[in-house]
Amino acid sequence: MARIELRNIQRKWGEFWGVRDVNLAIEDREFLVLLGPSGCGKTTTMRMIAGLEEPTEGEIVMDGEVVNGVDARDRDVAMVFQGYALYPNMTVYENIRFPLRMRRIPPSEHDARVRRAAEMVELSEFLDRKPAALSGGQRQRAALARAIVREPYVFLMDEPLSNLDAKLRQQMRVQIKYIQRKLQITTVYVTHDQIEAMTLADRIVVMKAGAIQQIGTPDQIYHDPANTFVAGFIGSPPMNLVAGRLEGGTFSAEGIRVDGLPDRLGGDVVIGIRPEDCTVADEGHLSAEVFGLEPTGDVTYLTLRAGDKLIEVKADRSYRVPLGSGATVAFDPARIYLFDAATGERLR
Amino acid sequence: MGARRGARGESRLIRYLILGSWALFCLAPVLWFLSIGLRPRVEIISPQPIYVPHLSLEAWHMIWEDWPMARYLRNSVLAIFGSVLIDLVLAIPAAYSLSRYRYRGRDDIGFYILSTRMMAPAIVAVPIFFLFRSAGLLDTIWALMIVYAAINLSLVTWIIRSYMLDIPKELEDAARTDGASDMRILVEIIIPAIIPGIITASVIAMIFAINEFLFTLLIASTPNAYTLSVALANFTGGSDGLIYNAIALVAFLAFVPVFLVVVAIQRHLSRGLTMGAVKG
The missing domain is CATH 2.40.50.140 (Nucleic acid-binding proteins)
Structure with a gap:
């Protein structure tokens, strides 16, 4: 079970509202997409779930337990970053293995798990390479493998495809959705790309200026927009x-x-x-x-x-x-x- | 086409000429004191120009046989490496804190650390002398290590900090969500990523330390703690007068290791110097 609830979440920096009044329940195994233009608070919301940012007010609840103040490393979340954030001094193998070492998973399991994760993202041939010797798409997949290797409580993905070209992005979209379905892990995905949101999400949360505009399935968001902002943001054109x-x-x-x-x-x-x-x-x-x-x-x-x-x-x-x-x-x-x-x- | 290639060859020739002359200009003193060091004393002080010098190892034998040069060299090496080690142990965590954590007065503390560099050495010379005297550390290598480390700490911290600022925050966030503690992040992620910065800072600290004279003279009073730079002063007095060739040779010996290290890492060094200067 992996259910996450955000209750009246606020995040302020001085007078600036990063996120205001966010109430959200993320269901077990759901693929939830936070969608909005840059600066709308979607990444901040995700970082608060990860524990990299503390809400100014409100509660974050995971499986009935308030996790405010719990450090990121003690929340069982795996995050994929926009810039991939691969450790440059380690090989792909060591990168994928890093969370296993940090989480004290018995070393006897490491090799099999690293190889399984690499296989899932079709990266088995590149395990000995350093990140600098990988293409953008390969780096992206290495970052994904590092996230899935320990089968976390929740996946957090922060614009993971935004640095890829259009064709690769489409391929990775399919792959991400396939992996999520296969592993059945609750996923929160941040993007400003409405196509990504429409194609990946079970439910979309549209945000603007730190506040939620609408929560709904892709169909609801598209056919039943709550306001002009949502109506104008979704659809191409x-x-x-x-x-x-x-x-x-x-x-x-x-x-x-x-x-x-x-x-x-x-x-x-x-x-x-x-x-x-x-x-x-x-x-x-x-x-x-x-x-x-x-x-x-x-x-x-x-x-x-x-x-x-x-x-x-x-x-x-x-x-x-x-x-x-x-x-x-x-x-x-x-x-x-x-x-x-x-x-x-x-x-x- | 042909004319163009010719012009390119010409401009390259000019470039080499200019760079070569500049290099010669910079190296002239070094070559000069090498030549002084390898000639007999009589020849050096002769007022007539000498076109064909006689090579002589007179000074070479003298510095090794009449003076405990090996000991000076050992003192230099120990004091310098010890001081760099102290600097790194203190500067890396300090730089990490200055570059990564947010807390009140962080920037003030950073500036304070840097400001210790702005102090004129003569102002603190006397207090430092008394400090080491009461600690019973006068005339020891330990005292030299501590003094060199103190002089360079600010610079080393500042250079390493500028390298750390270059590391994307995302990398740390990734490590944190992967389950790493702050210490693990520092050791496994940050330090490997700033190795060039650590090398640069260490070399700069070494250069300053090997050239340090005032405090060494203050602390060292016997060959126990004499270093190469102070040993030079040995050859300037006494009944023998100024022993130019010995001075030149010792200076050259002190110069060579630093020179080699700088050549080996010059790419990192120029980056480190400009980063330390520009960023803040």
């Missing part, structure tokens, strides 16, 4: 957000007019519509100048300029139109999100 006025069920902003919205709501609102819920049509809600066209092969992204707003539309892969000409786009009214203009909270 992200949701289009347009501020305007809603009156009698009709939304209007510069160049945009949408009927059939709930007439019980009114006033200044922001509507949200995902690029894939827009279609290029002869008649629609928005007619505007074509600002950009990005064919990617399997889909074409069309960017329209409505006033000072850029609207992203996912169009058919064969769609082509000259820049500067006009295009008309229809929205799926059922898929339009409404947010309060002042608070950003979701209305519908």
Whole structure:
């Protein structure tokens, strides 16, 4: 069993709030991703779980026991760092073995465990090398092997893939998820990359400015965003957000007019519509100048300029139109999100 | 193409010429006192220029046979290595604390340590003399070790600290989550990572120690504690007058080991010197 609870966690540096009012329960064997832009407090939250940082207030509970004040080395956590943090003077073998030595695991077990961990990350051939003689991907895998070698209570991964190129990142994503499923170890993963979050997580915690914005499964976060921040952060390209006025069920902003919205709501609102819920049509809600066209092969992204707003539309892969000409786009009214203009909270 | 290659060859020639002349300029005194050391006394004090010098081991025999030079050399070596050892034992934990822990007055303490270097030696000479006298350590190698260590401690601490600051914090965090104690982190992670810094600091400390004169003269009063640098003073007085060739030879002997060490580690040394200077 490995259940972690964060109760009213705060972390302040002087007047600066690193993390505020974080309440979170991480379930046994769950893969939880902390997602947010840099400086949102996700890494600080993870470091507090690791014991590398103490919360200013609040309790961290592991399996029913408050672990505040317990040193990092006495919490059974294994962490993978962004910069890998391999010990430069040791070989890969010694790096992987280091936690076993430190945790006083009987030396007779070391060799078998190191080799098993190395095999799991496909690093068996490189055990005699020093970290300096490894490629970025290999270093990453060595760091991963060092974390899994002692089968800890919880894995903590702090942007482990951010230094890799796109292709390698995709491969490592699959590998990390496979290993986590196989070892069934509770995992907390920090990233600013929403694709990583969507693909890896059982649940995502979206954070901003030290506070949790929303907790949910990737589907919930994507299809049911709690506010404009979450809506705009998730998705690639992200949701289009347009501020305007809603009156009698009709939304209007510069160049945009949408009927059939709930007439019980009114006033200044922001509507949200995902690029894939827009279609290029002869008649629609928005007619505007074509600002950009990005064919990617399997889909074409069309960017329209409505006033000072850029609207992203996912169009058919064969769609082509000259820049500067006009295009008309229809929205799926059922898929339009409404947010309060002042608070950003979701209305519908 | 050909002209270009020629120009490149020319510029390289000029570069070597400039560097070579500079090297010669710097080495001239060394070569000069080597040549003095290897010639008979009569020839050295002759006012006429001598174009073909006569090599003589007169001074060489004299310093080894008439003077306990081996003993001076041993004293030097023991005092210097002992002092560097003391410095490292004290400076490594101090630098670790200064570079890694957060506590009140940390920077002030760091500056205080550095400020001990700014003191004029003459100011503390007398108190140090009395201190060692009451401790019964006058005229011993132990006293030299302690004095050299004290003189160099600030510099050694500061250099090692600057190397430690270069080690990513992540490395320590990793070791901590892997279950390592502070001591283990220092011994297994930090120290191996700053070996170049430790070597640099040690060599710089050695250079200062081998050249130290004032305190050695103060503490050493017999061959018990005479070192090479003070032994030089032996050849400047007495009925024989100034024994130039012996002075030159002893100075050269004191210079050679340091020179060799510096050549061997010069890459680390320049890095260490600039880091110690720039970072803080």
